[in-house]
Amino acid sequence: AQSVTQLGSHVSVSEGALVLLRCNYSSSVPPYLFWYVQYPNQGLQLLLKYTTGATLVKGINGFEAEFKKSETSFHLTKPSAHMSDAAEYFCAVNYGGSQGNLIFGKGTKLSVKP
Amino acid sequence: GAGVSQSPRYKVAKRGQDVALRCDPISGHVSLFWYQQALGQGPEFLTYFQNEAQLDKSGLPSDRFFAERPEGSVSTLKIQRTQQEDSAVYLCASHRGVNTGELFFGEGSRLTVL
Numbered sequence: 207a208q209s210v211t212q213l214g215s216h217v218s219v220s221e222g223a224l225v226l227l228r229c230n231y232s233s234s235v236p237p238y239l240f241w242y243v244q245y246p247n248q249g250l251q252l253l254l255k256y257t258t259g260a261t262l263v264k265g266i267n268g269f270e271a272e273f274k275k276s277e278t279s280f281h282l283t284k285p286s287a288h289m290s291d292a293a294e295y296f297c298a299v300n301y302g303g304s305q306g307n308l309i310f311g312k313g314t315k316l317s318v319k320p
Numbered sequence: 321g322a323g324v325s326q327s328p329r330y331k332v333a334k335r336g337q338d339v340a341l342r343c344d345p346i347s348g349h350v351s352l353f354w355y356q357q358a359l360g361q362g363p364e365f366l367t368y369f370q371n372e373a374q375l376d377k378s379g380l381p382s383d384r385f386f387a388e389r390p391e392g393s394v395s396t397l398k399i400q401r402t403q404q405e406d407s408a409v410y411l412c413a414s415h416r417g418v419n420t421g422e423l424f425f426g427e428g429s430r431l432t433v434l
Contacts, residue, residue: 215360240422249324249411249425250363296362307353307376308423310362 208232208301212311220319225269225284227314229297232278238300239280240308241271245293253295256280267291292318322346324426326412332432333402341397341429343412349424350417352395354387357409357428366410369395370417402433 213228231237238257242250254265261273267290271282280297294315298308325344333339345352351370355363356379365379371392380387384403389395399406409430413423 210362242425247427249427250413250423251425252422255422298362307365307368308363309365310355312360312362 208299208309210297210299210309210311212295212297212314214314215312216315216317218317218319219287221289222286225282225287225291225316227282227295227297227316229271229280229282229311230278231280231297231299233299233301235301239271239273240298240300241265241269241280241282242296242298242310243293244296244313250296253282287316287318289318289320292316324412324414324424326410326426326429328429329427330430330432332434334434335402335404337402338398338400339402339431341399341410341431343395343397343426345393345395345412345414346424347393348416349414350392351415352389353413353423354395354397355411355413356381357411359408363411366397399431402431404433407431407433 209232211230240255241253243253244250253269254263256263256273264270269284273280294313296313297311327342353368354366357363367387368376369389384400386398409428411428413425415423
């Protein structure tokens, strides 16, 4: 079955440190790839997406992700963490089914220490 | 409205009661999705509509779950004879119909079954 794996359910970094959240997908056919962020009691908000073209994708709030086909990965990074980045982050893929149905990872909760 | 609107935001039901959750998608959005998000998990697909047609209901966990979108805009997710395992946040999402997979999510309806 097609799946998305997020390594680490909880990541903690210091303010100003590098943020790295890992995502791997299971498919030989490159899907569309997404990162969503969820703040407490809020809906999911799109951070960035990869569909075609440049493999390094820039999103909102200084986040970026790189699609690496050889590694079937789409890791999310930010050079310098801010307290406001504390949230839960979900990687999602669209393998083309159901006209846009997304398969989500289990999420990674990011904590930022002062 | 400008975004996806869901109601109620919070619902407490006694086991065995029926509940109805409403989703009002972004105006003009053709596609509508329902997801279930259990505590500590990523969203899981329930069902998908294109206009008023329910094209995929493979994610509905049992025949107690029913969804409709009779006029192709507002959708209702109904859960009959609720069980404790139905406790979750139910997320609604919509998109324009272009299969880029970028879904716009509502804030969700948190259902607690006692």
